Amino acid sequence: MASTPTTAEPYTTVIGLEVHVQLQTQTKLFCGCSTTFGSPPNTQVCPTCLGLPGSLPVMNRRAFDLAIRAALALNCKIASFTKWDRKNYFYPDLPKGYQISQFDLPFSSDGHLEVVDPKGAFSRRVGIIRVHLEEDAGKSMHDESAGLADTRIDLNRAGTPLCEIVSQPDLRSPQEARAWLNELKLLLVYLGVSDCNMQEGSLRVDANVNLHIPQPDGRIAKTPIVEIKNMNSFRSVERALTYEAARQWEEWQATKLELGTMPKQTRGWDDPAGITRPQRQKEESSDYRYFPEPDLVPVTVSEEQVAAVRAAMGEPPAVLRTTLEETWKISAYDSDVLVNQGRDLVAYFEELATLVGEGKVASNWMQQDVLRTLNERGGMIGEFPVRPAVVADIIGRIAKGDFDTSRGREIFAEVLSSGRSVEDVVASMGIAAVSDDDLITLCQELIAANPKIVADVQGGKEQAAAGLIGQAKKKNPNVNPGKVRQTCLDLIRQLKD
Amino acid sequence: MSISRQEVAKVASLARLALADDELDLMTSQLGSIVGFVSQLEELDTAAVEPLAHPLDAKNVFRDDVVKPSLSTAEALQSAPRQDGECFLVPAVLGDSGAA
Amino acid sequence: MHLLERSAVDLVAAVKRGDVTAVQCSEAYLDRIEQLNPHVNAFLAIDRERALDRAADIDARRKAGKPLGLLAGLPVAVKDALCTADMPTTCASKMLAGYRPPYDADTVRRLREADAVIVGKTNMDEFAMGGSNENSAFGPVRNPWDLSRAPGGSSGGSAACVAADMAPVAIGSDTGGSIRQPAGLCGITGLKPTYGRVSRRGLIAFASSLDQIGPMARSAADCALMLEAIAGHDPGDSTSLADAVPAYVELLEKPLEGVRIGRVAEHYSEGLDPEVATGVEEAFAVLKAAGATIHDVKLPHAKYGVPTYYLVAPCEASSNLARYDGAHYGYRSSTKPTGEFESPLVEMYCRSRGEGFGPEVKRRIMLGTYALSSGYYDAYYAKALQVRRLIRQDYLDAFAQVDLIGGPVSATPAFKLGEKTDDPLAMYLVDLYTVATNLAGVAGISFPCGFTAGGLPVGFQLQAPALSEPLLLRAADRFQRLTDWHTRRPKAIG
Numbered sequence A: 001m002a003s004t005p006t007t008a009e010p011y012t013t014v015i016g017l018e019v020h021v022q023l024q025t026q027t028k029l030f031c032g033c034s035t036t037f038g039s040p041p042n043t044q045v046c047p048t049c050l051g052l053p054g055s056l057p058v059m060n061r062r063a064f065d066l067a068i069r070a071a072l073a074l075n076c077k078i079a080s081f082t083k084w085d086r087k088n089y090f091y092p093d094l095p096k097g098y099q100i101s102q103f104d105l106p107f108s109s110d111g112h113l114e115v116v117d118p119k120g121a122f123s124r125r126v127g128i129i130r131v132h133l134e135e136d137a138g139k140s141m142h143d144e145s146a147g148l149a150d151t152r153i154d155l156n157r158a159g160t161p162l163c164e165i166v167s168q169p170d171l172r173s174p175q176e177a178r179a180w181l182n183e184l185k186l187l188l189v190y191l192g193v194s195d196c197n198m199q200e201g202s203l204r205v206d207a208n209v210n211l212h213i214p215q216p217d218g219r220i221a222k223t224p225i226v227e228i229k230n231m232n233s234f235r236s237v238e239r240a241l242t243y244e245a246a247r248q249w250e251e252w253q254a255t256k257l258e259l260g261t262m263p264k265q266t267r268g269w270d271d272p273a274g275i276t277r278p279q280r281q282k283e284e285s286s287d288y289r290y291f292p293e294p295d296l297v298p299v300t301v302s303e304e305q306v307a308a309v310r311a312a313m314g315e316p317p318a319v320l321r322t323t324l325e326e327t328w329k330i331s332a333y334d335s336d337v338l339v340n341q342g343r344d345l346v347a348y349f350e351e352l353a354t355l356v357g358e359g360k361v362a363s364n365w366m367q368q369d370v371l372r373t374l375n376e377r378g379g380m381i382g383e384f385p386v387r388p389a390v391v392a393d394i395i396g397r398i399a400k401g402d403f404d405t406s407r408g409r410e411i412f413a414e415v416l417s418s419g420r421s422v423e424d425v426v427a428s429m430g431i432a433a434v435s436d437d438d439l440i441t442l443c444q445e446l447i448a449a450n451p452k453i454v455a456d457v458q459g460g461k462e463q464a465a466a467g468l469i470g471q472a473k474k475k476n477p478n479v480n481p482g483k484v485r486q487t488c489l490d491l492i493r494q495l496k497d
Numbered sequence B: 001m002s003i004s005r006q007e008v009a010k011v012a013s014l015a016r017l018a019l020a021d022d023e024l025d026l027m028t029s030q031l032g033s034i035v036g037f038v039s040q041l042e043e044l045d046t047a048a049v050e051p052l053a054h055p056l057d058a059k060n061v062f063r064d065d066v067v068k069p070s071l072s073t074a075e076a077l078q079s080a081p082r083q084d085g086e087c088f089l090v091p092a093v094l095g096d097s098g099a100a
Numbered sequence C: 001m002h003l004l005e006r007s008a009v010d011l012v013a014a015v016k017r018g019d020v021t022a023v024q025c026s027e028a029y030l031d032r033i034e035q036l037n038p039h040v041n042a043f044l045a046i047d048r049e050r051a052l053d054r055a056a057d058i059d060a061r062r063k064a065g066k067p068l069g070l071l072a073g074l075p076v077a078v079k080d081a082l083c084t085a086d087m088p089t090t091c092a093s094k095m096l097a098g099y100r101p102p103y104d105a106d107t108v109r110r111l112r113e114a115d116a117v118i119v120g121k122t123n124m125d126e127f128a129m130g131g132s133n134e135n136s137a138f139g140p141v142r143n144p145w146d147l148s149r150a151p152g153g154s155s156g157g158s159a160a161c162v163a164a165d166m167a168p169v170a171i172g173s174d175t176g177g178s179i180r181q182p183a184g185l186c187g188i189t190g191l192k193p194t195y196g197r198v199s200r201r202g203l204i205a206f207a208s209s210l211d212q213i214g215p216m217a218r219s220a221a222d223c224a225l226m227l228e229a230i231a232g233h234d235p236g237d238s239t240s241l242a243d244a245v246p247a248y249v250e251l252l253e254k255p256l257e258g259v260r261i262g263r264v265a266e267h268y269s270e271g272l273d274p275e276v277a278t279g280v281e282e283a284f285a286v287l288k289a290a291g292a293t294i295h296d297v298k299l300p301h302a303k304y305g306v307p308t309y310y311l312v313a314p315c316e317a318s319s320n321l322a323r324y325d326g327a328h329y330g331y332r333s334s335t336k337p338t339g340e341f342e343s344p345l346v347e348m349y350c351r352s353r354g355e356g357f358g359p360e361v362k363r364r365i366m367l368g369t370y371a372l373s374s375g376y377y378d379a380y381y382a383k384a385l386q387v388r389r390l391i392r393q394d395y396l397d398a399f400a401q402v403d404l405i406g407g408p409v410s411a412t413p414a415f416k417l418g419e420k421t422d423d424p425l426a427m428y429l430v431d432l433y434t435v436a437t438n439l440a441g442v443a444g445i446s447f448p449c450g451f452t453a454g455g456l457p458v459g460f461q462l463q464a465p466a467l468s469e470p471l472l473l474r475a476a477d478r479f480q481r482l483t484d485w486h487t488r489r490p491k492a493i494g
């Protein structure tokens, strides 16, 4: 059910993404050095990841298994035979002078990942051309402000396992691209493949974009493809693509230059300025002289191995959403909100819903109370002090009519801040269930004191009774509005006859 | 089989080798004759032959994901032409190669 | 018998018995090195002090009744292509002058564990690229049999130091003949084991799919002892073989009866020196006398070995040597930036590599870069890999008919220094009989089978299927039990 977003523009924006994610291993792809982020420079290096003379690589099994898991989650075919190749280029963060990557026989290809906008704006199945396993480079640090002539090289990151995921140009708007990236990140985090932390560089995105412009003669004109780099958040990906589409439209109107009339251009996203700038490309830099890595042996993967990885793989977000909708009869919107918060929050919700025995109410409390306060105070749902049983207790008392929902919210907030039990809080707030006798006495006083309202009600305007409820709550904050209303109406009816 | 001086210069820049003019001249003639010599392989019809990149038939060699001690920063930097005690120092470059 | 004349097997036994001390052995050889190295230039680094400390420690452990290793007290010379944490490792290149690795090569580690005493690092062709040892940034090695001649290469220092009794045994590396050819030209025995038999970890890479470390010694028996010490699986080298290591020395005792040796018609091309041809024929006769049978076999693609090798090896080398760029270790140019390059970094790269590498290394980097570059990959690199399969198939077919293949190591005896330096192609052809062994990944050994009228050694080569080192060593040992060529020594040197 692919639907193109209805855009005002006289063109379609065509986007393909290239994503690099670091795999969650303890050690690097080819050596035993730790992959911990943020250690002092050059403290996690050895002869192999420094590319010292005579050093050799040996493949990390865990990295390969995680890579297969990622590929399966992206519905890719797993190759029965795969090998590694050297991608040769000179750069100081690449100490061997080549990157061990995969060229003609990646371990997986031909997959897809669907992204559905919960509000129904779009639904897109994005093809995955290939996923391959390669090593990361180190970091180059250049501080112009310090006016340093030299660039500092830290090789702690060099050799960290990376999955490169290349999508088909199937995305049709910057919004779709951002949503798809969110879905991809959610998937990889759910499956424990990567923490996808963009700030720490464990997820990096490059985008290829151009415009398809219908011509009067029915032909589709295509603008030259531009690759955008240095986008350090999904938001900047969306902004960069939006800017670039507009820029290409301007350029098209001015030049009418079409795809194939010039070499592929690379532009860098300048976030503060909110624009993309051309990046200088060395003419021979694209000649990577790939050839089979002679220091590694090929890898074969059997059906059984694939099945085993698939079995060990958890439920992906898309599946989980439908499961929640069907099990707890909640809306697609609700399931989307819950699932997008991660596995632990979903677990919290399922526990709560089970205790309450009802999904919609549980989902409302999750979104209006649990999630809201969680976002306010920050932290992990796992450490959230108010556990599902407590929330279920409050919801239960509301259902019993001990107090109304707004009171329930106050109690939830108090339990959270004071850390005391629901029991205590209810007591300290003087919330005791009002007895039927007290209620009747209270209502009789109100009826006596409000002849006008009584008359209106008798005149058929039952909603006038609302006035009485308000007064009743002033006299005794613990009364249940519904009960007050019912009792008053009964008493007034009795007055009549 | 000969290679142009210009072509040799392009290869030298790809290989990051600064060659003096006379070196470039000599390299052009020598590469030409060597390439001519190796081109005798063209005599063989290999259309049906699978390439053999490696003499071993071994496959699936892995290591466990277990941390091993790294070098000390001092050891890592001990042979660096320029370093500041923490990092290797090289002439100015902007940005990572990003392992694209 | 003088210490310098005793075999490695004999020396180790004597040290273990206590007839001689490890210190006496090392001193004798170190003195000899000091006396002759100025003439031969076989060593780039000598560590007398550390060697004698090691030897003293071994003697102390013997006195304390502790068990000693397989090479107890044996002085060993190691090619400077192997990393040693306690000695400079330069690959005979200005690029790595003074470089000190932070780790030992797996082979060096095994030598130390076997209680060998490493006396020094031997000279070689820069980055093992050459067949004459004239490509060393630290001057050529001279052939002990005639100081005006080349010892061969690239393990020329290791070959020459054994020939001149500067070490009883040495470690070399062989990518296209770099152990066997200099062994042949220096009249010693050199073994190129099956690819993967000896770990490559810590061997500075030239061409990773061809490189193999091996022993060089005065006899096949001494090579057997050395191989026993250095062979074996290394989990740190993905291409190292897991097969158990046989007791090579013991296995020498099996007679040669019924072993089939192939004689290759293609080896008798017009370039073959008549004196070499005679020596080779006589060697076949000796092996026959030892009980082997001789059969004609074909290696139809033999003539394509050199062109195939000179594509495969330079392509891999162009990538293996990319790491020498002046950024993290090794030589960095101090030339002031001229701005003629696209950036100061690129200028630093180009100048450091342009100044740090010698002409032959640059030639091979250029050739490999060219053959891998877009538009040429299929015509050159891919084509060479196809022919490589044909060459390996030749061996598989031949070894279906015979157990070993015999023939010359080199077409000529040791040539004059400078004779081929102006003609790279002529130099490449000295590898004619050796490169195919590496392309196929099988094993080969070379040993002396005679001398020319001019008194230069003539070498004989035997090749065997993968992991047939026991048979290979046995055949060479049987030959040496029936001949004394391997016991001949050059007269007074220098």
Ligand SMILES: [Mg+2]
Pocket: A101, A134, A164, B099, B100
């Ligand atoms: Mg990549």
Ligand SMILES: [Zn+2]
Pocket: A028, A031, A032, A033, A044, A045, A046, A047, A048, A049, A050, A159
């Ligand atoms: Zn490492």
